[in-house]
Amino acid sequence: MDNPAGSLVAEFPRERTGLLPALQAVQEIEGWLSSEALAAVAEHFRLPVSEASAIATDYEVFRLVKPGSHLVRVCTGLSCRLTGGADHLRTLENRLGIARGQTTSDDRLTLEEADCLSMCSLAPVLEVDGTCHGRVASAAVERLPMWFGTRRPFAVNADASDFPQVHPVGRTARERLADLRSRAEARARKRPEFRFLVQGGSCGEALGAGEVVKALRLLTAMRGLAAEVLDGACHGMCSAGIVVEVQRSGWPRLTFTGLTKDAVPDWLSALVGGEAPLTRFDGVCWNDEGWRGLPAVSRHPFFAAQRRVIMERCGHLHPVSLDDAILSGGYAALARVLDDQTPEDVIERVKACGPEALAAATEWEVCRNALATTPSYFVVNGEEGRCGRFTDRHLMEGDPQRVLEGLLIAAYGAGTNRAIIHINGTARFSFDRLARALAKAQAAGLIGDRILGSAFSFHVELRRGPRGFVGGEEQMLLRSIEGQRASPETTPLPPPEVGLWGKPTVISTIATLAALPPVISDDSGRTRILSVSGPVSRPGIVEVEAGTTLRQLLFEVADGLRDRRPCEGVLVAGPSDVLLSPGSFDATVESLDAFSAGAGGLIAIPAGEAPGYLRPRGLTRDR
Template sequence: MDLKFADAAKATDDERAAVDGLLGPPETGWEGGTDRTEEDLHWARGGAAARERRDLLLPALHAVNDRVGWLSEGALDYICRRLTVPPAEAYGVATFYSLFSVKPRPAKVLHVCTDLACAARGGSMALADGVGPDVSVQPSPCLGLCERAPAALLLQAGVPSRGSASDQVPYATAVMAPATAEAVASAARAPADAPDEAPAETAVPQAGQPGLTLLGRIGVVDPTDLDDYRANGGYAALRRAFAIGPAAVIREVTDAGLLGRGGAAFPTGRKWQATASQPDHPHYLVCNADESEPGTFKDRVLMEGDPYALIEAMTIAGYAIGAHQGYLYLRGEYPRALARLAEAIGQARARGLLGDDVLGQGYAFDIEIRRGAGAYICGEETAIFNSIEGYRGEPRTKPPFPVEKGLFGKPTAVNNVETLVNVLPILNGRAEETKLFCLSGNVARPGVYELPFGATLRELIELAGPPRTVRAVLLGGAAGSFVRPDELDIPLTFEGTREAGTTLGSGVVLVLDDTVELPRILLRIAEFFRDESCGQCVPCRVGTVRQEEALHRIQDRTGAAAAADIALLREVGQAMRDASICGLGQTAWNAVESAIDRLGAYE
């Protein structure tokens, strides 16, 4: 195998130390790029053993980026040699993610959210006007801090890890939400670590109220204390799962009618049963915590405020489907959730709640966190597999489906955070099913709300303090649909929203008042899909660009010219919906279409 390494590229001591800290030191006699002969360039040391570690490519890129701040040619060369990955492929992976850079940049990188919720609250790149030249400033899609919009996130490389856990946050962070120009400038000057100390319950206006199921522990139980979690009902569901067995767990989840809460609403019990019945082993469980839909932050709140609940739920799911390894794929923009989950996993492992013999039941299960690096498309279930395996996060063609051939080609169940956490009350005998909603925009009390299915959109908005005038409400995020002010009595169920011509999606409810310029919001949605398309299929790669171009033209046109562009938009949108490989392209036209048809956006 001719890897064509670059002779001129040499990793620095820092870069080598970062990679060796993850992969371990090279074997004795491994040349690693020194005094190579021409013959050496046509083979790599390590063989099959190194190739089997291809899935450590993304963590290795993170290790160098966290320590140095960018990925040099020498660092990529060293990673490729250690893992026997072709350099062209490693470069393709490194350039796929927005949190990495293959060009030199300052150690401090400021991400300023310019997405829907922050834009509705006055967020813009002007927040970064006061930072100095030693800070790289980047506009960012939604940072998942919508309840405190506008938001900004500062990442600083080269800072030692916090805490004792080996996989704690390995870089300094400063979370500014709500962000002001003064706060951003101050954080950019501060060389020390400045973690976000806002308690998780600030995102839950209902915190402490009786009757909450999924949010009941947030603001009541210390999320860093395993004993406090267990004293408040923690691990009762797992004990019951062991008592009734895997088949009965799947049956109870199926009978409860639990549908996936990531947007697709697929029956969870059917997915688990299909995975468990596959003869091919091993089986895997993947928790999709790459919550990147603009306006969505419920999974972040659950992970920060109740991390042990997710760990317990993943253990139950793994037990039900016959998996012994779980992967938690976490958004790269969630440093606080990373710290909380890493510490919680370490504590659970130390107390026998993860590992070779969970609760002394003879069942082995463990969880590994894999950090994303800024790619919305990795929220698609098969793109997650490619990302974990060390490839570009591009969706796979289905069939085969993940329950047959998923992660590493083995049967895999993929569920998002809210779906998994719902399993706990099901096994504990919950009487009423509830749903989490991410309410943001022009309301008095934005945050995550928990309501029983069947409550109306109007009732939800009333809880948050509606604006004086509602211009429109976006349901389901950028991939969702707008509804009019006279449609607020829509029942918030999967069936009710479908009958009304909209969708619950991931639970986004973005309220816009009459101060918001709707064409600007539509352009931002179009820009988002243009940037986040992986480019694998032509309908999405070209269609998202044409959609944005047409919206720009419509702003400056009237009459027949505007009508022609709207007709073009419909044609392009239908092509994306019919022919795109995955849900990104298939839904990229939804919000724009609903704004034109329901709101008369360009009349």
């Protein structure tokens, strides 16, 4: 094979499980799957070309027609449609003289419609040459060429050199974790005086946070400030523009919103130049009193009604720093489990935490009882790709070590020794940050053989998939990992007993795993994470008590519709989308599962704009 595709796929093992990742890798380099590329892939995996072509056809992400030099995708998911996405698509069609799915006559540009780009809180969203842009106004659509770039092949830097291989000492898991913590504390004492965490990840890139990072690094250097400027994560305030968290010894944590590169000089001068009030800038102080004119978090309109347990670290730590996670209590729940609890204890503890937890723990129990047919697997559905649901990406990008800790606890209960975390291939930041977090956890002995000196060993593989899978599509998820066609079995086998490659398999979600450390630490209460989007004033990710009503979420936390139009209903985004009428707004978030089990998002619908395929339904507080 003398073509580029042949050289690329040669890097993949020839087992069929590598088929879909190989197809993705080829498309990212060449922009599409040519007949020559498909032939090279088929030859490497010892398949008929017709079968490789059929599999590529099954997954919409694969492109079998060569696109133009630039690829523009306009999101027309419900949140984007309600905020102008469909108008943007029509504008581009008229301006370019082509319909969606077509390429200009000079082969310069291909225009596509995207079902959902999973950035609903920044609607409307456009993707240009692989980079997303959020909150796109009509004027920006007219200046589309300013976003043209070179499509980038996917690459991950999983270097763990800033956390070298260590062998923690101690007689128990707690003692070994304490040793890791003491090492982290020693490194933390050497940090610069100031620490700036600039909102990064998917949200940050789509809003242009990279320019703020550059400006802040330049200005701190010019001022001679001892500071580090890091690519942070989103606090959940997706609507607040670019967010910067400031950390300094002796100061409370400060979070500023709506910053731009042009505002950075004035803001930095006010922040470090004295003790004057900071009331000219929007922000919040993470204490009970406030500070220099900034309101305390308990008085902030977005955070006041929330109780952050699962998301308590999102936005406050450097996402890929294992030191930050450990210094914030990371892996303490795992150490407690390894020292004090049997797998059966873990299962019973989780069963007592509500219907979703009961279902998950029961699946672990079934898998554990089937271990005579080892090996067994733990499959994580890492990104569902459903319109209105983007909580998984937020957790993977904001606190990947919590996700890994939850996975270890769940696997200990289920008795599995290997995990495959399946992540939607479009979720670049999720994969990158989990890969880097995983490398550091392995270097510290938190994942691998005899974890923290215990008898428990566990190994994790990250896998990029061609799409996301919603609840109810577990068989299709497993077939994707196996490199099979996407069509589900006529009579699906129950995954706990006969799942991946016919072995006992547990399938779980990111949100379920992230909730486990607080459960073990007796600090869970009953909270729920939901994404809120559509034309509301404050879209984002929220974590609230289970008894919070939809009315509180929509009109207090999210501050109602932007133009104060009446709200016709709210779409409950889950495995089965359901539109609830205003008569249901006094129902609690806990009751959402009555209509859509595993519901993870809410999309507010203005009057007269409900999708034709949905009919409003009622849900009372008691039902």
